Amino acid sequence: MEAAVAVSDLVVERGKRRVLHGVNFSAPSGTVIGLLGPSGCGKTTLMRCLVGVQKIRSGTVTVLGEPAGSAPLRRRVGYLTQQPSVYGDLTVRENTRYFAAVLGVGHAAADQAIADVGLATHADQLVGALSGGQHARASLACALLGRPEVLVLDEPTVGQDPVLRQDLWQQFHQLAADGTLLVVSSHVMDEAGKCDRLLLMRDGRFVADAEPAALRADTGTDDLEEAFLRIIRANSEKTATEVA
Numbered sequence: 001m002e003a004a005v006a007v008s009d010l011v012v013e014r015g016k017r018r019v020l021h022g023v024n025f026s027a028p029s030g031t032v033i034g035l036l037g038p039s040g041c042g043k044t045t046l047m048r049c050l051v052g053v054q055k056i057r058s059g060t061v062t063v064l065g066e067p068a069g070s071a072p073l074r075r076r077v078g079y080l081t082q083q084p085s086v087y088g089d090l091t092v093r094e095n096t097r098y099f100a101a102v103l104g105v106g107h108a109a110a111d112q113a114i115a116d117v118g119l120a121t122h123a124d125q126l127v128g129a130l131s132g133g134q135h136a137r138a139s140l141a142c143a144l145l146g147r148p149e150v151l152v153l154d155e156p157t158v159g160q161d162p163v164l165r166q167d168l169w170q171q172f173h174q175l176a177a178d179g180t181l182l183v184v185s186s187h188v189m190d191e192a193g194k195c196d197r198l199l200l201m202r203d204g205r206f207v208a209d210a211e212p213a214a215l216r217a218d219t220g221t222d223d224l225e226e227a228f229l230r231i232i233r234a235n236s237e238k239t240a241t242e243v244a
């Protein structure tokens, strides 16, 4: 099966620093990939590469068989950034209808996206007057428009209460069941277990690429946060042995 995304030997420099050091991974459609790791490890940078908005030093990033960011992908890839990406002086409905028009999808799709993120009761409220979590969901509604085949979601559940987080995760799984590839970043480890596969990043490199169950088995702990720490410790010891 052709990979929905394929990243090969990806090197990125930002400012004068190398922030991705030759990253490789590929993923098929219909999966939820969790991108986890500490703040500053390179998650957003990798996501920007998938969407094609990041200058890369070397390597290749292919999405749905096309170079990342190329014109044919514009309607096929959805991106939720960490920064608000909707207009504060428009209502939720006006925002989604505006982006729906840009994508060439109708009002029904806009209303559906609002309902999908649980904002139907706030559809006619100005985005600037929403709470932080509601604001983030308005951005998510716009990313969902047009049912993209690849959805890149940078911290989509930040600021959401547990009930909403659960609803959003249910939706992510439904989208995957319908064939979407979702790449979801988080530094909340309790969300890691909800992903089909985890990419654990540290300092611009993957330190693990496994299903949650395999990660638990390999590290001998049920707690994914502890599993991550054990992998980091094992890697540090390996590096120390190699240097010695």
Ligand SMILES: Nc1ncnc2c1ncn2[C@@H]1O[C@H](COP(=O)(O)OP(=O)(O)OP(=O)(O)O)[C@@H](O)[C@H]1O
Binding pocket: 014, 015, 019, 037, 038, 039, 040, 041, 042, 043, 044, 045, 046, 187
């Ligand atoms: N505009 C920029 N110019 C220069 N360096 C940057 C820029 N944006 C990010 N960086 C650096 O690139 C590295 C990776 O940042 P990135 O935003 O990808 O991390 P992250 O894992 O997404 O972090 P967080 O979880 O805090 O969002 C960091 O060292 C960061 O300081």
